[in-house]
Amino acid sequence: MFDLHRLRLLRELKHRGTLAAVAQALSYAPSSVSQQLSQLEAEVGVPLLEPVGRRVRLTEQAEILVAHTEALLQRLERAEADIAASLTDLNGTLRIASFQTAALTLVPTALGLLRELHPHLRVHVTHMEPEKALPALQARDFDLIIAEEYPGNPNARPAELQQEDLLDDTLHLALPKPADSTETDGPMAALRPLADHPWVMEPEGTAARHWAMSLCRSAAFEPDVRFETTDLLLHVRLVEQHHAAAFLPDLVWSGRPPTVPLRHLPRGQRARRVFTVVRRGRTRHPAIQACRDALRRAAALHSHIST
Template sequence: MFDLRRLRLLRELKHRGTLAAVAAALSYAPSSVSQQLSQLETEVGVRLLEPVGRRVRLTEQAEILVAHTEAVLERLERAEAEIAASLTELTGTLRIASFQTAALALVPTALGLLRNLHPQLRVQVTQMEPEKALPALQAHDFDLVLAEEYPGNPNPRPADLEQEDLLDDPLHLALPGPADRPGAESPTAALRPLANHPWVMEPEGTTARHWAVALCRGAGFEPDVRFETTDLLLHLRLVEQGHAAAFLPDLVWSGHPPTVTLRRLPSGQGTRRVFTVVRRGRGQHPAIQAGRDALLRAVALTAHHVRDH
């Protein structure tokens, strides 16, 4: 029978890419990781790694082993969830990764709910964009990730991850000036005068940037992107002070009234999907269920706050 600890090292190598990254993540010496994988090759009786320049990659046989290791780990996570469910008090640690606007608008409220309902549950939160958080979830660095999906830009859906919808977050064209009612002009007509206007957008390579540029091109122009940042609060500040136009989601106001002029977006482009992601087999763990329930309640409380305004 193969050694599960060594199989997990092989799996980590697949997800993290280098022996050094595996060693750093697991607090091992790189030489120890290499030695353990060499011993696994001896156990299996076939070559598992092959050099590619200064790196290594998994052989076909190693990929087969990793697939079976994933299945074993999924069953172990299910077992852990069942054991936790059999206990009367929720303890342990829940590690959450969230992108910025959800971290500001929803996570603090969810943390308060969790503290009141499950005082023995330790919750850790890291602000991280989904592009990095989802691979980290697969590598077991987190238990729960808040992610987003922009219109027309569906995310990959790895078989080892499970998604659950949290909310639909309306998106708007944001312009300098006091908050007012949406203008009467069509969404495309509202965009066209901004052909030569400065824009702030998220960096190249992000799904939000791809969506935003495509929206401008659909209105007949290439946006003049002078400011790039993943910080949507900085997007808002630049719009408020007249430096740029932007596309902003409702969550950026954290339930408070908008502070800039908002305009509608073209049909089918006006909402991003916000959802939670966990590893397959982990969704029934009481800590995961408690975290998801708290986030759903935070969404409801935020919506109630908006109606009160």
Template structure:
């Protein structure tokens, strides 16, 4: 029988890409990881790694082993959920990753609910954009990730992950100057009117940047992107001080009144979808269920404070294990 620990190292190598990354993530020496994988090769009786420049890649037989390892780990994750369900209260640590606006507008309220209902549960929250957080979820660095999906830019959905929609968060055009009058010319005209202005957008390679660039190009212009950051509060500040135009989600206001002039976007581009994502097999864990319910309740409370995201499902009190 193959050694599960060594199989997990092989799986880590697939998800993290290098022996050094595996060693750093697991606090091992790279030589120790290499030695363990050599021993696994001896157990299996076939080569599992082959050179790829200065790195290594998995052989076909290694990929087969990783697929079976994923199935074993999923079953073990279900066993962990069953054990946790049998206990009288939630304990241990739940590791959550969230992007900025959800972390500011929803996560603190959810944390308060979890603290009141499950005081023995330790929740560790990391601010991380979905582009990095979702691969880290696959690598088992997190248990739950808050992710965003922009119109016309669906996220990849690996079969190893399960996604549950949380809310639709409206997106709006933020003008870098006071409004001249009513928005009578239409969404596309409002967007085109900013063709000559500076813009602030999220960095290249993010889903938000791809969506924003596509939207501007469909309006017939190439935006002059002078500022790049994932910090949407900085986006807002740059608009407030008339340095740049931006696309801002309603969650950025966190229930407060907007401080800049906003315009609607063209139809089909008016909301991003926010969801919670977990590994397949982990959705039954009572800590995950409790966190998802708390986030849904946070959405309900947020929607009650201001006109913003519309909940896609409703919080049901008592649906998490007490």
């Protein structure tokens, strides 16, 4: 029978990419990880790793083992969930990753609900953008993440992950100064005059940036992106002081009135989807269910305030 601990190290290598990253994540020496994987190769009787430059990659047989390891770990997580469900009180630690605006608006309210209902549950929250949080969830660094999906930019949906919607977050064009156009002129009438104006957007490689660039190009211009940051509060400040135009979601206002002129976007581009993601083996865990319920209530409260 193969050693489960060594199988988990092989799985970690698939998700983290290098022996050094596996060692750092698990607080092991790299030599120890390498030794354990060598012993696993001896158990299996076939090569599991092959060198590619200074790195290694998994062989076909290693990929087969990782697929079975994923199934085993998912079943163990279900066992953990069943044990937790048999207890009368929730305890332990729940690890959450969230992007900024959800962390500012939804998470504090959800934490208050969880503290009231489950005072012995320790919740650890990390600010992390979905592009990094999703792989970290698969690597078991987190138990639940809050993610976003922009119009026309669907996320990958790995079979081992399960999503649940929270809300549709309305997106607007934020004007650096009052525009000559009005809402009745149509969305593009406000967008096109900003072709030569500086913009603030999220960094290259993010879903938000890809969506924003596509939207500007649909209006027949290439935006002059002078400011790049994932901090949407900085986006707001730059628009307030007339340094840049931006696309801003409703969540950034946290239920307060907007401080800059806003315009509607074209149909089909007016909202991003906000949702939670967990590994399938954790869906029935009481702590996950309690957290998702608290986040749903927080999202409903935000939607009520916004309307």
